[in-house]
Amino acid sequence: MKRLGILIAGLTLSPAAIAQPTPSGSVDYAVGAQYDSTHVYVAEADFDRFVASFVATFGGTTSKRGIFQVTPTPSQTISQIALTPVGIVSVFGFKTPIPYPFGDERTGYLVTDLDQAVLAARHAGATRLVETFPDPIGRDVLVQWPGGVAMQFYWHTTKPSYAPLATVPENRIYLTADAADRFIAAWQAFSHATIVSDVAAAPGDEIGRPGTTYRRIRLTSGYGKMSVAVSDGALPWPYGRDITGYEVADLDATLAKAESAGAAVLVPAKASGDRRAAIVQFPGGYIAEIHSLGAK
CATH class of the missing domain: 3.10.180.10 (2,3-Dihydroxybiphenyl 1,2-Dioxygenase, domain 1)
Structure with a gap:
């Protein structure tokens, strides 16, 4: 997994890093x-x-x-x-x-x-x-x-080996229209992401703004899932602080486990579109969205 580390003096970069050729857009x-x-x-x-x-x-x-x-x-x-x-x-x-x-x-x-x-x-x-x-x-x-x-x-140096996940988490990104299309175009060019859906008028209650709409783009790539919420940026807390969404089979059972383990449910479970979701804050302040697919 992820390890940052100590700077080693005198590092020799590879020829590719020095020459900096234009990379092939087809490589993932x-x-x-x-x-x-x-x-x-x-x-x-x-x-x-x-x-x-x-x-x-x-x-x-x-x-x-x-x-x-x-x-x-x-x-x-x-x-x-x-x-x-x-x-x-x-x-x-x-x-x-x-x-x-x-x-x-x-x-x-x-x-x-x-x-x-x-x-x-x-x-x-x-x-x-x-x-x-x-x-x-x-x-x-x-x-x-x-x-x-x-x-x-x-x-x-030595590739790690982990079993595939049961469900792939969702990188949740909140942007205004100033940057959204540029970000999506750049991320697609790099990751070869596929747009799963691009909803121009998703229900605003998904981002704490009932009675309004926002644009929601969902993508998938070898780097996992991503959901981009495009709005005017005026979001009530805790929306925008949830940087990852976790898909579970039983949302109610998961929320019960979370609360028993010291987490707080900031936004109770509610259904919208193809999912039912809640927002939780874990001890230490980490905020995450948790959802199950299908309304149940």
Whole structure:
């Protein structure tokens, strides 16, 4: 899974990184949704409570908890990965101030070739927030897309091996019309995402604005699912803070587990379109959408 690490002096970049040729638009650098994680930053005091609550809600296992330097500049954080059947989270509880610009990236995506993936992302319209840096088991980079959507790409020297997920989580992105089409075009050019649906007038109550409508675009790619909500940006809390949506078989049972594990239901379950969804806040502040398909 995702590992940021210590900068190694004298790194020799590959010829591809130095020459920077125009990448082929036909190449897909995705490995699989089971290797992609949401980055969750919590206070050190809340770290264990969050991990325990998340796993109690969705099931799964965790990696070994440890203290690491995960940025190319000096810092220390508690770090652990929670691997659940509905998606993975990489959890950070910094013991030091968080160096810029870490903390704003929403997801970490494993790629087959980091240098070429970075070139392809830049060619598609992304910019690097932090240039590629090495860690003890691979390499990492932070990029930003039109609209300010930040994410991490990573590559491991030894490829990890995880079983496919039971359901693929949904990267939930909120944008205004100023950036939405540019972001979607850039992301499609890089990820080869397919637009599953593009609804010009989705019910506004899905984003806390009953009596209004908004544009909702859902996409899928080798990097998983994505839902882009396009509005005027004036959203009531907690909408816009839910950066990942998790699909479960039984929403009511999952919400009961979440509450028993210390999470709070911020938006009760309600049906809209092909799903029934709620918004939950876990210990430490992480906010997520949880949904089941079909109204039941």
